[in-house]
Amino acid sequence: MDMDMGMTMVGLDEDLDQVLAAISSAGSSATSAPAATGGSSEDDETTAATELRRGPWTVDEDILLVNYIAAHGEGRWNSLARSAGLRRTGKSCRLRWLNYLRPDVRRGNITVEEQLLILELHSRWGNRWSKIAQHLPGRTDNEIKNYWRTRVQKHARRLRCDANSAQFRHLWMPRLLERAQDLQQPAAATVPAAVAQAAPATTTTSAPPPACYYNYYYDDHHHLAHQQGALHQYYSEPAGQTAAAATALSPDDASSALRPPSSSLTADDGAARYAAAYETSANDLQVLHQCGADAGSGPTTTTEDDVFAGTTWSDLLATATATGPDGDDSSSSMIGLQMEDFGFGLGDLADDGLWSLDDLFCFQQLC
Protein backbone atom coordinates (compact mmCIF):
# COMPACT_ATOMS: atom_id res chain seq x y z
CA MET A 1 0.00 0.00 0.00
CA ASP A 2 1.25 3.45 -0.84
CA MET A 3 0.31 5.03 2.42
CA ASP A 4 2.06 8.16 3.52
CA MET A 5 3.83 6.89 6.57
CA GLY A 6 5.12 10.32 7.41
CA MET A 7 1.81 11.61 8.58
CA THR A 8 0.37 11.33 11.97
CA MET A 9 -1.48 8.15 12.65
CA VAL A 10 -5.04 8.47 13.81
CA GLY A 11 -6.96 5.53 15.01
CA LEU A 12 -6.92 5.22 18.76
CA ASP A 13 -8.69 6.97 21.56
CA GLU A 14 -5.73 9.11 22.39
CA ASP A 15 -5.85 10.41 18.88
CA LEU A 16 -9.42 11.37 19.40
CA ASP A 17 -8.24 13.16 22.51
CA GLN A 18 -5.89 15.11 20.29
CA VAL A 19 -8.71 16.05 18.00
CA LEU A 20 -10.81 17.22 20.92
CA ALA A 21 -7.98 19.12 22.50
CA ALA A 22 -7.19 20.78 19.23
CA ILE A 23 -10.79 21.79 18.73
CA SER A 24 -11.16 23.18 22.21
CA SER A 25 -7.99 25.19 21.95
CA ALA A 26 -8.24 26.32 18.39
CA GLY A 27 -11.97 26.77 18.25
CA SER A 28 -13.45 27.42 14.89
CA SER A 29 -10.14 28.51 13.43
CA ALA A 30 -9.44 24.92 12.55
CA THR A 31 -11.93 25.13 9.76
CA SER A 32 -10.13 27.92 8.03
CA ALA A 33 -6.92 26.22 7.06
CA PRO A 34 -6.37 22.63 6.10
CA ALA A 35 -3.17 22.05 7.98
CA ALA A 36 -2.59 18.78 6.23
CA THR A 37 -2.09 20.51 2.93
CA GLY A 38 0.62 22.87 4.04
CA GLY A 39 0.93 24.44 0.60
CA SER A 40 2.22 27.99 0.57
CA SER A 41 2.55 28.81 -3.10
CA GLU A 42 -0.05 28.75 -5.81
CA ASP A 43 1.67 25.81 -7.44
CA ASP A 44 1.54 23.95 -4.20
CA GLU A 45 -2.10 24.74 -3.82
CA THR A 46 -2.81 23.55 -7.32
CA THR A 47 -0.98 20.35 -6.60
CA ALA A 48 -2.74 19.98 -3.31
CA ALA A 49 -6.07 20.43 -4.97
CA THR A 50 -5.41 17.70 -7.49
CA GLU A 51 -3.57 15.16 -5.37
CA LEU A 52 -5.78 13.11 -3.17
CA ARG A 53 -4.47 11.92 0.12
CA ARG A 54 -4.71 8.30 1.14
CA GLY A 55 -3.88 6.27 4.16
CA PRO A 56 -4.43 7.04 7.81
CA TRP A 57 -6.25 10.20 8.74
CA THR A 58 -4.47 12.97 10.58
CA VAL A 59 -5.86 14.85 13.55
CA ASP A 60 -6.16 17.96 11.40
CA GLU A 61 -8.19 16.13 8.81
CA ASP A 62 -10.47 14.76 11.48
CA ILE A 63 -11.01 18.24 12.85
CA LEU A 64 -11.85 19.57 9.44
CA LEU A 65 -14.32 16.83 8.77
CA VAL A 66 -16.00 16.95 12.17
CA ASN A 67 -16.35 20.70 12.16
CA TYR A 68 -17.68 20.78 8.65
CA ILE A 69 -20.29 18.13 9.31
CA ALA A 70 -21.24 19.79 12.58
CA ALA A 71 -21.90 22.97 10.66
CA HIS A 72 -23.39 21.65 7.45
CA GLY A 73 -24.47 18.11 8.08
CA GLU A 74 -23.75 14.93 6.15
CA GLY A 75 -24.38 14.05 2.56
CA ARG A 76 -22.88 14.85 -0.82
CA TRP A 77 -19.58 13.45 0.27
CA ASN A 78 -17.58 14.42 -2.79
CA SER A 79 -18.58 18.05 -2.58
CA LEU A 80 -18.30 17.90 1.20
CA ALA A 81 -14.69 16.82 0.89
CA ARG A 82 -13.91 19.71 -1.41
CA SER A 83 -15.82 22.28 0.60
CA ALA A 84 -14.21 21.19 3.84
CA GLY A 85 -10.77 21.60 2.33
CA LEU A 86 -9.99 17.92 2.59
CA ARG A 87 -7.78 16.29 -0.01
CA ARG A 88 -9.75 13.12 0.32
CA THR A 89 -12.27 11.34 -1.78
CA GLY A 90 -15.87 11.56 -0.73
CA LYS A 91 -15.81 7.87 -0.07
CA SER A 92 -12.90 8.23 2.27
CA CYS A 93 -14.63 11.02 4.17
CA ARG A 94 -17.81 9.05 4.45
CA LEU A 95 -15.97 6.01 5.73
CA ARG A 96 -14.01 8.00 8.25
CA TRP A 97 -17.14 9.65 9.53
CA LEU A 98 -19.29 6.56 9.71
CA ASN A 99 -16.70 4.23 11.16
CA TYR A 100 -14.83 6.49 13.51
CA LEU A 101 -15.88 10.10 14.00
CA ARG A 102 -19.64 9.76 14.16
CA PRO A 103 -20.79 10.65 17.69
CA ASP A 104 -22.90 7.57 18.27
CA VAL A 105 -20.22 5.12 17.28
CA ARG A 106 -19.60 2.66 20.06
CA ARG A 107 -16.15 1.19 19.98
CA GLY A 108 -14.45 -1.30 22.16
CA ASN A 109 -15.16 -4.90 22.95
CA ILE A 110 -18.14 -6.57 21.39
CA THR A 111 -20.34 -7.67 24.26
CA VAL A 112 -21.48 -11.24 24.65
CA GLU A 113 -25.02 -10.19 23.88
CA GLU A 114 -23.88 -8.50 20.71
CA GLN A 115 -21.91 -11.59 19.77
CA LEU A 116 -25.04 -13.66 20.15
CA LEU A 117 -26.98 -11.33 17.96
CA ILE A 118 -24.26 -11.20 15.35
CA LEU A 119 -24.07 -14.96 15.27
CA GLU A 120 -27.80 -15.33 14.87
CA LEU A 121 -28.24 -12.52 12.38
CA HIS A 122 -25.34 -13.75 10.30
CA SER A 123 -26.91 -17.17 10.17
CA ARG A 124 -29.99 -15.50 8.80
CA TRP A 125 -28.50 -12.99 6.39
CA GLY A 126 -24.97 -14.07 5.73
CA ASN A 127 -22.40 -11.38 5.06
CA ARG A 128 -24.93 -8.57 5.03
CA TRP A 129 -22.83 -6.58 7.45
CA SER A 130 -24.65 -3.30 7.13
CA LYS A 131 -27.95 -4.98 7.71
CA ILE A 132 -26.62 -6.76 10.75
CA ALA A 133 -25.12 -3.52 12.01
CA GLN A 134 -28.54 -1.87 11.90
CA HIS A 135 -29.55 -4.10 14.78
CA LEU A 136 -26.51 -3.34 16.88
CA PRO A 137 -26.77 0.31 17.91
CA GLY A 138 -23.52 2.17 17.57
CA ARG A 139 -21.71 -0.64 15.81
CA THR A 140 -20.52 -0.23 12.27
CA ASP A 141 -20.64 -2.76 9.52
CA ASN A 142 -16.89 -2.56 9.27
CA GLU A 143 -16.44 -3.39 12.92
CA ILE A 144 -18.81 -6.31 12.77
CA LYS A 145 -17.17 -7.56 9.63
CA ASN A 146 -13.74 -7.36 11.21
CA TYR A 147 -15.03 -9.06 14.33
CA TRP A 148 -16.42 -11.89 12.26
CA ARG A 149 -13.39 -12.35 10.09
CA THR A 150 -10.95 -12.30 12.95
CA ARG A 151 -12.48 -13.69 16.10
CA VAL A 152 -15.46 -15.73 14.99
CA GLN A 153 -13.63 -17.40 12.17
CA LYS A 154 -10.74 -18.03 14.51
CA HIS A 155 -13.02 -19.84 16.91
CA ALA A 156 -14.54 -21.76 14.04
CA ARG A 157 -11.11 -22.85 12.89
CA ARG A 158 -10.27 -24.08 16.36
CA LEU A 159 -13.48 -26.04 16.40
CA ARG A 160 -12.68 -27.32 12.95
CA CYS A 161 -15.91 -26.25 11.41
CA ASP A 162 -17.26 -23.56 9.16
CA ALA A 163 -18.23 -20.33 10.89
CA ASN A 164 -21.27 -20.17 8.65
CA SER A 165 -22.45 -23.64 9.56
CA ALA A 166 -25.26 -24.56 11.90
CA GLN A 167 -22.80 -26.91 13.53
CA PHE A 168 -20.66 -24.01 14.66
CA ARG A 169 -23.66 -22.10 15.93
CA HIS A 170 -24.79 -25.11 17.91
CA LEU A 171 -21.42 -25.22 19.56
CA TRP A 172 -20.80 -21.55 20.04
CA MET A 173 -24.17 -20.14 21.05
CA PRO A 174 -24.45 -22.10 24.30
CA ARG A 175 -20.98 -20.91 25.14
CA LEU A 176 -21.97 -17.29 24.58
CA LEU A 177 -25.16 -17.71 26.54
CA GLU A 178 -23.18 -19.16 29.35
CA ARG A 179 -20.83 -16.23 29.33
CA ALA A 180 -23.71 -13.79 29.25
CA GLN A 181 -25.16 -15.47 32.28
CA ASP A 182 -21.83 -15.49 34.07
CA LEU A 183 -21.43 -11.79 33.58
CA GLN A 184 -24.89 -11.15 34.95
CA GLN A 185 -24.60 -13.41 37.95
CA PRO A 186 -23.55 -10.78 40.52
CA ALA A 187 -26.64 -8.69 39.86
CA ALA A 188 -29.00 -11.61 39.51
CA ALA A 189 -27.64 -13.66 42.37
CA THR A 190 -30.29 -12.59 44.84
CA VAL A 191 -33.19 -12.96 42.43
CA PRO A 192 -34.93 -16.33 42.40
CA ALA A 193 -34.79 -17.94 38.99
CA ALA A 194 -38.55 -17.88 38.54
CA VAL A 195 -38.71 -14.21 39.44
CA ALA A 196 -35.77 -13.39 37.24
CA GLN A 197 -37.39 -15.02 34.27
CA ALA A 198 -40.60 -13.08 34.76
CA ALA A 199 -38.97 -9.82 35.73
CA PRO A 200 -39.30 -6.70 33.64
CA ALA A 201 -36.43 -5.62 31.47
CA THR A 202 -35.00 -3.26 34.03
CA THR A 203 -34.61 -5.84 36.76
CA THR A 204 -31.13 -7.00 35.96
CA THR A 205 -29.85 -3.61 34.97
CA SER A 206 -30.92 -1.56 37.97
CA ALA A 207 -28.12 -2.73 40.21
CA PRO A 208 -24.76 -1.02 40.10
CA PRO A 209 -22.42 -2.67 37.65
CA PRO A 210 -19.55 -4.72 38.90
CA ALA A 211 -16.31 -2.85 39.22
CA CYS A 212 -14.88 -4.46 36.13
CA TYR A 213 -17.89 -3.29 34.14
CA TYR A 214 -17.62 0.21 35.44
CA ASN A 215 -13.95 0.49 34.66
CA TYR A 216 -14.53 -0.80 31.21
CA TYR A 217 -17.40 1.54 30.73
CA TYR A 218 -15.62 4.54 32.08
CA ASP A 219 -12.45 3.95 30.19
CA ASP A 220 -13.88 3.04 26.87
CA HIS A 221 -17.34 4.49 26.65
CA HIS A 222 -18.21 7.19 29.12
CA HIS A 223 -14.90 8.89 28.57
CA LEU A 224 -15.37 8.75 24.87
CA ALA A 225 -19.04 9.66 24.95
CA HIS A 226 -18.36 12.59 27.21
CA GLN A 227 -15.65 13.91 24.98
CA GLN A 228 -17.66 13.43 21.88
CA GLY A 229 -20.57 15.19 23.54
CA ALA A 230 -18.30 18.16 24.00
CA LEU A 231 -17.05 17.86 20.49
CA HIS A 232 -20.38 17.76 18.75
CA GLN A 233 -22.71 20.44 19.94
CA TYR A 234 -25.61 18.89 18.15
CA TYR A 235 -25.05 15.62 19.91
CA SER A 236 -26.30 15.07 23.40
CA GLU A 237 -26.78 11.89 25.35
CA PRO A 238 -28.47 11.99 28.74
CA ALA A 239 -26.15 10.66 31.38
CA GLY A 240 -28.78 8.21 32.54
CA GLN A 241 -28.75 6.50 29.19
CA THR A 242 -25.08 5.93 29.16
CA ALA A 243 -25.21 4.79 32.75
CA ALA A 244 -27.90 2.30 31.87
CA ALA A 245 -25.88 1.16 28.92
CA ALA A 246 -22.89 0.75 31.17
CA THR A 247 -24.66 -1.82 33.26
CA ALA A 248 -25.49 -3.72 30.14
CA LEU A 249 -22.00 -3.75 28.76
CA SER A 250 -19.58 -6.48 29.50
CA PRO A 251 -16.02 -7.19 28.48
CA ASP A 252 -15.73 -9.33 25.47
CA ASP A 253 -12.86 -11.37 26.67
CA ALA A 254 -13.70 -11.63 30.31
CA SER A 255 -14.21 -15.34 29.78
CA SER A 256 -12.17 -17.53 32.04
CA ALA A 257 -11.07 -14.80 34.41
CA LEU A 258 -14.65 -14.09 35.35
CA ARG A 259 -15.69 -17.64 35.78
CA PRO A 260 -17.39 -18.37 39.09
CA PRO A 261 -15.92 -20.93 41.46
CA SER A 262 -16.53 -24.58 40.85
CA SER A 263 -20.06 -25.75 41.30
CA SER A 264 -22.00 -28.91 40.82
CA LEU A 265 -24.94 -28.61 38.49
CA THR A 266 -27.95 -30.77 38.08
CA ALA A 267 -29.77 -31.07 34.82
CA ASP A 268 -32.49 -28.82 36.19
CA ASP A 269 -29.91 -26.29 37.23
CA GLY A 270 -28.57 -26.36 33.74
CA ALA A 271 -31.94 -25.78 32.17
CA ALA A 272 -32.63 -22.92 34.56
CA ARG A 273 -29.28 -21.41 33.83
CA TYR A 274 -29.83 -21.44 30.13
CA ALA A 275 -33.26 -19.92 30.55
CA ALA A 276 -31.91 -17.29 32.90
CA ALA A 277 -29.03 -16.59 30.59
CA TYR A 278 -31.40 -16.08 27.78
CA GLU A 279 -33.55 -13.75 29.85
CA THR A 280 -30.71 -11.59 31.06
CA SER A 281 -29.24 -11.39 27.62
CA ALA A 282 -32.53 -10.30 26.19
CA ASN A 283 -33.03 -7.79 28.96
CA ASP A 284 -29.64 -6.30 28.37
CA LEU A 285 -30.27 -6.09 24.72
CA GLN A 286 -33.51 -4.31 25.37
CA VAL A 287 -31.70 -1.73 27.46
CA LEU A 288 -29.22 -1.28 24.69
CA HIS A 289 -32.04 -1.00 22.28
CA GLN A 290 -33.74 1.64 24.35
CA CYS A 291 -30.58 3.65 24.53
CA GLY A 292 -30.02 3.24 20.86
CA ALA A 293 -33.57 4.15 20.03
CA ASP A 294 -33.34 7.26 22.12
CA ALA A 295 -30.21 8.18 20.29
CA GLY A 296 -31.90 7.52 17.01
CA SER A 297 -29.78 4.53 16.22
CA GLY A 298 -31.82 1.59 17.37
CA PRO A 299 -33.00 -1.24 15.21
CA THR A 300 -34.71 0.19 12.21
CA THR A 301 -36.80 -1.28 9.52
CA THR A 302 -36.17 -0.22 6.01
CA THR A 303 -36.93 -3.29 4.00
CA GLU A 304 -39.98 -5.42 3.66
CA ASP A 305 -38.16 -8.57 4.53
CA ASP A 306 -36.96 -7.21 7.80
CA VAL A 307 -38.21 -9.81 10.22
CA PHE A 308 -37.42 -7.58 13.16
CA ALA A 309 -39.79 -4.81 12.24
CA GLY A 310 -40.91 -2.82 15.24
CA THR A 311 -39.36 -5.13 17.78
CA THR A 312 -37.49 -4.53 20.97
CA TRP A 313 -34.22 -6.18 21.67
CA SER A 314 -36.03 -8.77 23.74
CA ASP A 315 -38.38 -9.47 20.90
CA LEU A 316 -35.52 -9.49 18.52
CA LEU A 317 -33.53 -12.04 20.41
CA ALA A 318 -36.62 -14.06 21.11
CA THR A 319 -37.39 -14.08 17.42
CA ALA A 320 -33.91 -15.18 16.70
CA THR A 321 -34.21 -18.00 19.16
CA ALA A 322 -37.62 -19.14 18.07
CA THR A 323 -36.70 -19.58 14.47
CA GLY A 324 -34.00 -21.71 13.01
CA PRO A 325 -31.16 -20.29 10.94
CA ASP A 326 -32.96 -21.07 7.76
CA GLY A 327 -36.27 -19.74 8.91
CA ASP A 328 -37.62 -23.03 10.13
CA ASP A 329 -38.69 -23.92 13.61
CA SER A 330 -36.28 -26.72 14.07
CA SER A 331 -34.47 -27.59 17.24
CA SER A 332 -31.46 -25.71 15.97
CA SER A 333 -32.88 -22.49 17.33
CA MET A 334 -30.87 -20.89 20.03
CA ILE A 335 -33.06 -21.16 23.09
CA GLY A 336 -34.48 -24.40 21.86
CA LEU A 337 -31.06 -25.90 22.08
CA GLN A 338 -31.06 -28.41 24.89
CA MET A 339 -28.18 -30.25 26.36
CA GLU A 340 -29.60 -33.50 25.11
CA ASP A 341 -29.19 -32.15 21.61
CA PHE A 342 -25.53 -32.76 22.12
CA GLY A 343 -26.07 -36.25 23.32
CA PHE A 344 -24.60 -35.79 26.73
CA GLY A 345 -25.54 -34.18 29.99
CA LEU A 346 -24.17 -31.43 32.13
CA GLY A 347 -22.19 -33.93 34.08
CA ASP A 348 -19.88 -34.15 31.12
CA LEU A 349 -18.84 -30.55 31.44
CA ALA A 350 -15.73 -29.37 33.12
CA ASP A 351 -15.49 -29.20 36.88
CA ASP A 352 -16.70 -25.66 36.95
CA GLY A 353 -19.80 -26.62 35.02
CA LEU A 354 -18.89 -24.25 32.22
CA TRP A 355 -17.88 -24.74 28.66
CA SER A 356 -14.44 -23.87 27.57
CA LEU A 357 -13.03 -23.93 24.10
CA ASP A 358 -11.31 -27.11 25.03
CA ASP A 359 -14.63 -28.57 26.13
CA LEU A 360 -16.10 -27.70 22.80
CA PHE A 361 -13.11 -29.04 20.98
CA CYS A 362 -13.37 -32.33 22.81
CA PHE A 363 -17.05 -32.50 22.09
CA GLN A 364 -16.32 -31.78 18.48
CA GLN A 365 -14.08 -34.79 18.38
CA LEU A 366 -16.93 -36.92 19.67
CA CYS A 367 -19.29 -35.90 16.92
Next chain:
DNA sequence: AACACCGGCAACCGCTCCCCC
Protein backbone atom coordinates in the same frame (compact mmCIF):
# COMPACT_ATOMS: atom_id res chain seq x y z
C1' DA B 1 17.67 -7.36 22.83
C1' DA B 2 16.41 -8.55 18.36
C1' DC B 3 13.67 -10.76 15.30
C1' DA B 4 9.58 -13.22 13.52
C1' DC B 5 4.98 -14.06 13.68
C1' DC B 6 0.21 -13.07 14.23
C1' DG B 7 -4.20 -10.81 15.41
C1' DG B 8 -6.84 -6.63 15.20
C1' DC B 9 -8.45 -3.04 12.71
C1' DA B 10 -8.49 1.21 9.79
C1' DA B 11 -8.66 2.20 5.22
C1' DC B 12 -8.97 1.27 0.33
C1' DC B 13 -10.93 -0.90 -3.87
C1' DG B 14 -14.24 -2.51 -6.99
C1' DC B 15 -18.74 -3.42 -7.73
C1' DT B 16 -23.74 -2.61 -7.46
C1' DC B 17 -27.66 0.07 -6.53
C1' DC B 18 -30.26 4.20 -6.60
C1' DC B 19 -31.63 8.66 -7.93
C1' DC B 20 -31.85 12.47 -10.90
C1' DC B 21 -31.87 14.58 -15.33
Next chain:
DNA sequence: CGGGGGAGCGGTTGCCGGTGT
Protein backbone atom coordinates in the same frame (compact mmCIF):
# COMPACT_ATOMS: atom_id res chain seq x y z
C1' DC C 1 -35.65 4.76 -21.13
C1' DG C 2 -30.83 5.41 -20.64
C1' DG C 3 -26.71 7.67 -18.97
C1' DG C 4 -24.08 9.72 -15.28
C1' DG C 5 -22.93 10.63 -10.69
C1' DG C 6 -23.32 9.70 -5.85
C1' DA C 7 -23.87 6.52 -2.14
C1' DG C 8 -23.50 2.16 -0.06
C1' DC C 9 -21.79 -2.49 0.47
C1' DG C 10 -18.67 -6.40 0.83
C1' DG C 11 -14.03 -8.01 0.12
C1' DT C 12 -9.33 -7.16 0.67
C1' DT C 13 -5.04 -4.99 1.98
C1' DG C 14 -1.46 -3.61 4.86
C1' DC C 15 0.09 -1.23 9.10
C1' DC C 16 0.66 -1.50 14.03
C1' DG C 17 1.16 -3.43 18.39
C1' DG C 18 1.48 -7.43 21.15
C1' DT C 19 3.53 -11.84 21.92
C1' DG C 20 6.51 -15.65 21.37
C1' DT C 21 11.18 -17.39 20.36
